[in-house]
Amino acid sequence: MAIAAVSTGDDARLMWVSQARCRGGNPDDLFVRGAAQRKAATICRHCPVQLECGADALDNRVEFGVWGGMTERQRRALLRQHPEVTSWAQFFEAQRRRHRADAV
Structure with missing residues (x-):
């Protein structure tokens, strides 16, 4: 895993x-074109x-590689679709809660 691509020190x-x-x-298996x-996302x-992993890549605008099961193209699409998101971890957690509530 390419930890150096993550810009947080936390x-x-x-x-x-x-x-x-x-x-x-x-790590090269996840940085393909x-x-x-x-296939790498599997x-x-x-x-x-x-x-x-996906939230961290989105929050840090990681451009290359497969992160959190998402390709570069998929991450770019999410960033375009949701420019208002400031924390992808919070966004995904809210989606998870909403999904659980709908399932009940």
Whole structure:
């Protein structure tokens, strides 16, 4: 995992890195181009910190690689669709709560 791409120095926010499925793999597997990104994103499919990883990449405007199961294109689309979001972690948590409430 390319931790250097994360611009925060807050250790508490980086705790999720130690739980990431990709932590022991080859980081180059997540920094591929084009259609290979979709295949790379499957690494994230059952990751316990997928949302934290994706939120961190979006908050820090990480342009390259697969983060949180999202390709570069998917992250750019989310940023365009929701320019009002200042914290993607909070946004995802609100979405999760809304989804749970709808399921009840």
